[in-house]
Amino acid sequence: MSDRYPGYDVMTKRNGPSWNDVTRRVIDNRLATPKGPRFFSAAEFETVRSIADRIVPQRRHDPIPVTDFVEARLLSGQGDGFRQAGVPQAGEAWRKALAALDAEAQAAHGMPFRQLSGPERDGILHRMQNGDLHHSSWGGIPPATLFTQLVARDIVFAYYSHPTAWSEIGWGGPASPRGYVRTGYDRRDPWEAAEVKDGDDAAAIRKNRRVR
């Protein structure tokens, strides 16, 4: 996939008027999230990573640490504020889901989920999304609910909480005290990502380098 906002890095605005102290603190903390398993076991951690690889595939040399972010959320104990009757709290539900995915992988391919090929993992995840998995280890919890409201959801939230993902989609990022001035059709403030127009990468790069 070609880059739609070449040269744009939302972090170049960090010291400008678009970020305030509390935002800098929050993002700094997030970028300093500790690595490695803290909430999950080492094996579980790898399984989460092997799921995240499929939900939000990344080909950058410095990938967004999605799994670490998922862990940080679970460690914080902060819930979503609701769960379907019969679904346990987030941490326990995650462990159940990972165990069930392993069980499904063993049954279908004879190895744990994290060792499956990409397409094999996709296959199982698709069936989970569609509620088409029936191993007893799901313990009566609907796999589709776990997929949409927990596993894939946490991973997607984690990915799009990282500035690299913001830059990728050309979002303006944090904005306080400075917000925006030009808000109509096809309007861009000089502190926003410039999109490639008519294949002219260089023009977009030039504008994006000036974003502060």
Added chain:
Amino acid sequence: MQTPRATGGRAPDVFTPGGWVPMREYDESEEVDFVIVGTGAGGGTLACKLAEAGFSVVAMDAGPFWRPLEDFASDEAEQSKLFWTDDRLVDGENPLQLGSNNSGKSVGGSTVHFAMVSLRFRPEWFKSRSKLGYGFDWPLDWREMWSYYREVEEALAISGPVNYPWGPPRPRYPYRAHKLNAAALALAEGCEAMGIPWTETPIATLSAPRGRARPCVYRGFCVLGCSTNAKQSALVTWIPRAIAAGAEIRDLAMVGRVEVDGRDRATGVHYHRGGEWRFQRARNVVVAGYAIETPRLLLNSANSRFPEGLANRSGLVGKYLTVQSNQAVWGISGKEIRSYKSPPSLALTEHWNYQDEGKDFHGGYCYMSQGPEPQLWANTQLASRGLWGEALIAEMQNYNHQVGLKMVGEMLPQERNAVTLADETDQYGLPIPRVTYSWCDNDRAMIGHALDFMGQALRATDARDIWKQTDDTCHLNGGARMGDDPQTSVVDADCRSWDIPNLWICDGSVFPTVGGVNPSLTIQAMACRTGDRIAAMARRGEL
């Protein structure tokens, strides 16, 4: 935030980083005139009105007392600290999505992260059973509400159009409308193509300075908390007024039980603050915890005289919970929309609220422009459209071109949609609520109509790849509805409970029906009315 801020005779000054304002404090042994549970659209407004009328008021909120200027980051994940994320169970045929989507836990309540759309009810909705043939009548007269709407619009300096296209004439909004962003222009274009009127949304964010609050900077994080104070939430309007008039706000104070004596009178509330359970005496108790927490508290306060929960002799506490349909159509514009800029819903149409012909359903809906931030948008793609993997990453590249229309539709009140207590308990040891929800045929018919119509409108712009988001709901109401008859309602027109004369309910839970507009203006207008009624009753010695 774990430690209460509003202590020691002072409360945070929301307009100054690190600042304080003096605050009157009441002793727990002192029987205050009113203790109010919840400081949102209902409770915050009422606290102000009662304090200004000269009553002694203590208003408690389970959430913290923020200073938006220094506490609110421009970050979706961080700002989930504003939401009510305590454990809740959902079930039914169409389980609700709560969390960020529904209620807040802060001084100021859900208005701290609401989208600020400030609409009046269509007059007939106050009598929808007798005038329009569905739902239930309110025990209120629209003309009276019309004047209270005005009071709220002035208190919040609502920015709105010079002329409002629908309904009986209303006075000019205190502040002028904001400039439209691209998402709002697309709504306007669609309406013009469909031949229906549209207008700038009357909205509770400043288009010019006001006192110490600064005007909107169009940063677009509104539903994550406004870090400029442009948003006229209860936190920066009613609450400072209440404190100035002598009310005490107790933050991080979770009320677990309302105490009622043998003569069926409320005597005060048990609340958890600073790590321990405490008791505040009061002559009157007002419950204003919103449509889930209010019924939950009443049910959790059951005693031997009220085994089914307080004020529940009608059996209706928790029943007739009613949300609003919040379905959307989305597409990709050839133009850059960048809908993350500006408050999300700057333009709307109420056409289908006021037009009754050509409908195969009861009730009405409005629809408005939208501006989701990235995490929310990515999750919408996942949850409502099923996208993940390369498909999700690729679709997210269209983020700046994404444009959509979203309805706020009237769902019909049904007895089976209810708040009950679950077996599990929360961090305070209180039984958690179970929220049961199922749509009815009328709900589905309206959603179908809206999705078709909005789809056509969006197609009339340059948007392509149009898809329908069919699952979303918003705005909780009902659960302790008002009425004329103690058999079929929980409170009377003055928000006073039928069963316990000094127990009042003043929040969204008293709505008998929800109408097709966002509820907060009506909640605040009702709270203003209740405040005036209480003051009048006190003068007549009827309290």
Added chain:
Amino acid sequence: MRGRNAAIAVSGLFAAAVLGGLAARSNRPAPIRQPPREQAARQLDLGAATLAGSVLFDSAVEHYRGSFEHRGMYVPLAVASATIAASLSGARQPNRMRTGVHVLAMLTGVAGLGFHIYDISKRPGGWSWQNLFYAAPVGAPGALSLAGLTGLAGQQLRTGQVRPDSQSGRALAALAAIGILGDVAEVWLLHFRGAFHNPAMVLPVTIPPVASLCLAGVAAGAGRPSLRTTRGWLWATAATGLAGVGFHAWGVHRMMGGWRNWSQNLLEGPPLPAPPSYTGLALAGLAATRLMEEAHE
């Protein structure tokens, strides 16, 4: 940063225009005692330059907000600068180039009006409050036309192409009266958009209309109000224009982030360069009263 560069460029343009104009003027020794006609001409020059200065900065800010989407948006900047230089240079002889500049300013204003009207009409909502508030301002280009007219009047007066009699005085009074009224309409619109949130915002829609009325009386030759009263209101109007810059600077400070967030607030806050257009028009009105006075004597 682009915003900063643009600001420097426009200020440079302004300085060059002012200095260039004054340099051309200082070539000639000024007469010892200035006849009233010379005084009136000077007031007109200064008025034209002030108006053009206001247009230069205001259109710079507004068109920068509009990202200079098409080249035409640079035109008022160039023409306003030229008008400043031409007005300040105070030609004593009929001069084709200066005349040309002033006529160009008048035409540019008219063309700008056309563009702005077109811009409004093609938006959703058409002639709605929304578009009057936020689309290209209808009245603004008029200020450039007025600058051209005023400058031309000054020049013709000085070169003797126009006689300093009561007729020319009345014509000028009418021009200033209409100009001020147009400005009032624009200010009212924008202050209404700001909901007159500060009581001081009422001043610029109360003082200048009185001055305009006085001038209308003068133009009609009614003999009332007196020239003295008229002049008093005109000075008050001129002062309103200057004070307005101060008020607007305060207004920028009151926006979120204040002056530190200038890249947003100079555009979103009250426009700093707009109020002096009152000063420019008041100067033209004062010149008119001068001429009337001379005619009386």
